[in-house]
Amino acid sequence: MSALTHHLQTEISTSHLAKMTDSIGLLQHATYAVANREFGYCVDDNARGLLFTTYVESQEHLNFGLAKEQGVYLEFVRKAFNPENGRFRNFMNEAGAWVEEQGSDDSHSRTLWCLGSAIHRTRSEEHRKLAIHLFSEASKAMYSIHSPRSWAYAILAADEYLAQLPGTPYVHELLVEMASRLWREYRICAAPDWLWFEDVVSYANARLCQAMMIAGDLLAKPKMLNGGLESLQWLMANQRSKNDYFAPIGSNGFWKRGGERAWFDQQPLEAWCSVSACIRAEKITGDETWGEHARYAFAWFFGKNDLETAVCDPLTGGCRDGLHPDRVNENQGAESTLSFLCSEAEMKAAYGSPFKSSEAILF
Secondary structure (H helix, E strand, O other), rough: OOHHHHHHHOOOHHHHHHHHOOOEEEEEEEOEEEEEEEEEHHHHHHHHHHHHHHHHHHOOOOOOHHHHHHHHHHHHHHEEEEEOOOOOOOOOOOOOEEEOOOHHHHHHHHHHHHHHHHHHHHHHOOHHHHHHHHHHHHHHHHOOOHHHHHHHHHHHHHHHHHHOOOOOOHHHHHHHHHHHHHHHHHHHEEEEEEEOOOOOEEOOOOOHHHHHHHHHHOOOHHHHHHHHHHHHHHHOOOEEOOOOOOOOOOOOEEEEEEOOOOOOOEEEHHHHHHHHHHHHHHHHHHHOHHHHHHHHHHHHHHOOOOOOOEEEEOOEEOOOEEOHHHHHHHOHHHHHHHHHHHHHHHHHHHHOOOOOOOOOOHH
16 A cells, blocks of 8 residues: 555545634745744635635535634635625735735636535535625626636636536526637637647646536537647646656746746646546546546655655645745645645545555556
């Protein structure tokens, strides 16, 4: 039994997440494994915290700690919504004061996605009612947002919502409109040597592929579904290092069309996005090769990466903030930790225990 297989047979550890969470919400940053209050909070991380608790809740009853944290995260999202402009604020300082009236387009749409997951997966009817109300109000702003990544998150949001409440007219309309926009961008940009949605491969990349394949599947549009699958295949083929490890596009320069891809810094968020997209591709197609891709990306956290060093800390559930060319970033912030925890929860939901894998893929 490999170390990873053994780990996945044990309970998910959330001790680091608990240390990062106070009565206001989930703090953004950590210095090493110690929560750093100086940088305050953001709706992005609290929405992801909500998402994680619902992933766990879909598989088992939440323990007292996670149930309490779910309430904290959902309340943070509620307070983040600004009814005057229909948008979520993002950043809050350490004193608990908002520092803006409106966050980024991506933070808004990511939060909508996480609310969709709460609607789909929570066992608390009170939490579901609040999530439905916020979703209804916040979804209106999506039509004036022009970011392909935001459209992708809105598709993921609609997918989650409709899984619980199929046939909801305004959510179906949201799905159709966002899918149309994303598919249009892909048809404009994609070429045989560049199967992508934009002229740069930047961040949260696999979410674009995941959203388009989901939309194609839900709307019975085979060309859209195939576009999502072929773009994901192309992305995964280009997320391999010379040593045949998973190597996401680096955040220090990204990958511009016609140029060289950045190899570093490699972010946990990219591994999670790839895990999620490949799991869904396997579910839609039944092709187990996608499951191998998911395991390949997940193994990055455990040391199957260019530095051959573990990024996650399975004993605490914490995760370091990424790979530099010569070292691991030792800080264990909220985004990185939740990228690992959500990947772990999705892998367990998809493959159960014991963990179905080829030892050759992992170690």
